[in-house]
Amino acid sequence: MAIPGLYVALALLPVLLGLLRPLHSSNVFPFGPASDSSSPRLLLLTAHPDDETFFFGPTLTSLIPSSGVSLSPSPTHSNSVPFAFPHVYSLCFSVGNADGLGYERRRELQDSLDVLGVAEDKRWVLDKNEFQDNITAMWNASLIAATVYDFISDHDISIILTFDSYGVSGHPNHYSLYHGVSQLLAMPPASFKYPLAAYSLTSKSVVTKYIGIMAPILAKLKMTFSSVLQLTGRGTETGSPDLPVQPIFVAGIGGYYRAVLATLQHRSQRAWFRWLYMVFSQYLWVNEWERIHATVDVKTL
Ligand SMILES: *[C@@H]1O[C@H](CO)[C@@H](O)[C@H](O)[C@H]1NC(C)=O
Numbered sequence: 005m006a007i008p009g010l011y012v013a014l015a016l017l018p019v020l021l022g023l024l025r026p027l028h029s030s031n032v033f034p035f036g037p038a039s040d041s042s043s044p045r046l047l048l049l050t051a052h053p054d055d056e057t058f059f060f061g062p063t064l065t066s067l068i069p070s071s072g073v074s075l076s077p078s079p080t081h082s083n084s085v086p087f088a089f090p091h092v093y094s095l096c097f098s099v100g101n102a103d104g105l106g107y108e109r110r111r112e113l114q115d116s117l118d119v120l121g122v123a124e125d126k127r128w129v130l131d132k133n134e135f136q137d138n139i140t141a142m143w144n145a146s147l148i149a150a151t152v153y154d155f156i157s158d159h160d161i162s163i164i165l166t167f168d169s170y171g172v173s174g175h176p177n178h179y180s181l182y183h184g185v186s187q188l189l190a191m192p193p194a195s196f197k198y199p200l201a202a203y204s205l206t207s208k209s210v211v212t213k214y215i216g217i218m219a220p221i222l223a224k225l226k227m228t229f230s231s232v233l234q235l236t237g238r239g240t241e242t243g244s245p246d247l248p249v250q251p252i253f254v255a256g257i258g259g260y261y262r263a264v265l266a267t268l269q270h271r272s273q274r275a276w277f278r279w280l281y282m283v284f285s286q287y288l289w290v291n292e293w294e295r296i297h298a299t300v301d302v303k304t305l
C-alpha cells in the first residue's frame with residue numbers, strides 16, 4: 005500500500021510545484037514603458053515595523069528581484085505581462101512603540117527590509133508625536149497627506165501602496181494611512197510632478213483570511229477564470245491599459261520563503277500566534293489591490 009502512495013505523491017509533486025510558482029495579474033500598476041531610465045518609483049506606506057512582511061510580502065517579493073538577480077523582467081512570471089521592476093521605497097509612519105520597544109523594532113525593520121531587498125537609501129521610519137503606535141488612535145489625515153506629499157515630491161514617487169479603509173486588521177493607525185492618501189489624491193493634479201496613482205490592499209474577511217496555502221491556489225484559479233471570461237468577451241472589468249483594475253500578486257514558494265525570513269527579523273514580536281499567522285495567513289501568499297480614489301472635498305460641495 006505504501007508504494008503506490010509514494011508514486012502518487014511523486015506524480016503530484018510537479019503539479020504542486022507548478023501551483024506554487026509566482027504569478028501576477030496582467031494588469032499591475034501603471035508602470036509605463038519598460039525601460040530602465042524610466043523605472044517608476046513606488047512607495048509602500050506602512051504604520052508599524054512588521055506591516056511590510058505581514059501584509060505586503062507577495063507584492064514586495066514580486067516587485068523586487070531577490071538579490072543576485074539582474075534587473076530584468078522575471079521569466080518566472082508565467083502567463084502575465086512582464087513589467088519593468090520599479091524602484092521600491094518604504095515609509096513607515098511609526099517605530100511601533102506601543103510596548104516601549106520602538107528602538108528595537110526600528111532596527112528589526114531595517115533587517116526585514118534588507119531581506120526583502122528595499123535599498124537602504126530608499127527607506128524611512130518616522131517617530132513623531134502625531135503618529136505614535138496606538139491601537140485606539142486615528143492619525144490626522146491632513147497631516148498624513150502633507151507628510152506623504154513632501155516625501156513623494158522629494159523622491160519623484162508616482163505610485164503609492166498602502167492599507168484600505170479597514171486596514172486588514174481594523175487597526176486605526178492602518179486605515180488612517182488610507183484616509184491620508186485619499187486626501188493627498190484630492191490635491192490639484194498640478195501639485196504633482198508625475199501623475200499619482202495609489203492602491204490599497206484589499207482586506208479579507210475572517211473566513212478567508214487564514215486559508216494559508218489554499219490562498220495562492222484559489223487566487224490562481226480565479227485569475228485563470230477571469231482571463232477566460234475576458235477572452236470570451238464576457239469580462240466585467242472595464243479597465244483601460246492606463247488604469248489597471250485590481251492588480252493581484254501571488255507569491256511563489258521562493259517569495260513566501262523570503263516573506264517568512266523577513267518576518268523572522270522582527271525578533272521582539274515573536275510569539276506562538278505569529279507562527280500560526282505565518283502558516284495560515286493568506287497575506288503571505290496573496291495581495292489584491294484596489295485603486296484609491298480622492299476624498300471628495302466637502303468644502304467644494
Ligand atoms: C492612545 O490614543 C488615545 C486616544 O485615541 C489616548 O487617549 C491615549 O492616551 C493614547 N495612548 C498613548 C499611550 O498615548
Ligand SMILES: *[C@@H]1O[C@H](CO)[C@@H](O)[C@H](O)[C@H]1NC(C)=O
Nearest residue numbers: 134143144145146147148150
Ligand atoms: C489635523 O491637522 C490639521 C493641520 O495641522 C488641522 O488643521 C486639523 O485641525 C487637524 N484635525 C484634527 C481632527 O485634529
